[in-house]
Amino acid sequence: xxxxxxxxxxxxxxxxxxxxxxxxxxxxxxxxxxxxxxxxxxxxxxxxxxxxxxxxxxxxxxxxxxxxxxxxxxxxxxxxxxxxxxxxxxxxxxxxxxxxxxxxxxxxxxxxxxxxxxxxxxxxxxxxxxxxxxxxxxxxxxxxxxxxxxxxxxxxxxxxxxxxxxxxxxxxxxxxxxxxxxxxxxxxxxxxxxxxxxxxxxxxxxxxxxxxxxxxxxxxxxxxxxxxxxxxxxxxxxxxx
Numbered sequence: 001x002x003x004x005x006x007x008x009x010x011x012x013x014x015x016x017x018x019x020x021x022x023x024x025x026x027x028x029x030x031x032x033x034x035x036x037x038x039x040x041x042x043x044x045x046x047x048x049x050x051x052x053x054x055x056x057x058x059x060x061x062x063x064x065x066x067x068x069x070x071x072x073x074x075x076x077x078x079x080x081x082x083x084x085x086x087x088x089x090x091x092x093x094x095x096x097x098x099x100x101x102x103x104x105x106x107x108x109x110x111x112x113x114x115x116x117x118x119x120x121x122x123x124x125x126x127x128x129x130x131x132x133x134x135x136x137x138x139x140x141x142x143x144x145x146x147x148x149x150x151x152x153x154x155x156x157x158x159x160x161x162x163x164x165x166x167x168x169x170x171x172x173x174x175x176x177x178x179x180x181x182x183x184x185x186x187x188x189x190x191x192x193x194x195x196x197x198x199x200x201x202x203x204x205x206x207x208x209x210x211x212x213x214x215x216x217x218x219x220x221x222x223x224x225x226x227x228x229x230x231x232x233x234x235x236x237x238x239x240x241x
Contacts, residue, residue, distance in 0.1 A: 005230030054081025075139035105137030162218030167234035
């Protein structure tokens, strides 16, 4: 069995990771697959925090852009979507035998614990997967920024960005067959090239706290555990030499 290269990690999962390709809502098979992949990573001895997106439930930015709902309200609606995903993932992990807690950035004590940094770290130390929901708890911030923030707060060794492609490309590989994948990048290069794998604010936070980012295809079986063990998959973004 592999040994973990990273003692504690923060995994960012988009809402699309819980639904079928081009689908909406939560697909039971995709949910179980994701839970099993996270479970496999815990088996090698790493502590895992997860930040989930909510785009499969609702996209607040799209609602706001249409002009019918103020962005602040639309963003709060999006936060509630992440809570739905977090609860689903928690229940699946628990069903598979992995103790899990959901901590939310907005007050929803009927279904989850409030986010308290010390409590989150204590859960991780006890071997529980901790799912962070409701983003940062504030409108106008994305779940990418929430992932970077939580990674810093819990002292994660690396931020894992699970995507549907195998790394960061110079342009969209779906639209451009000649797109080139980067094995490594610096934060400055990622920002200056306008590579939209994460928000600039998320890059800046990771750069300031020297937290590397691994971008990889989480749909490939075994990749989460292998990245945690230090195998080179996808693209690694680090500070300048």
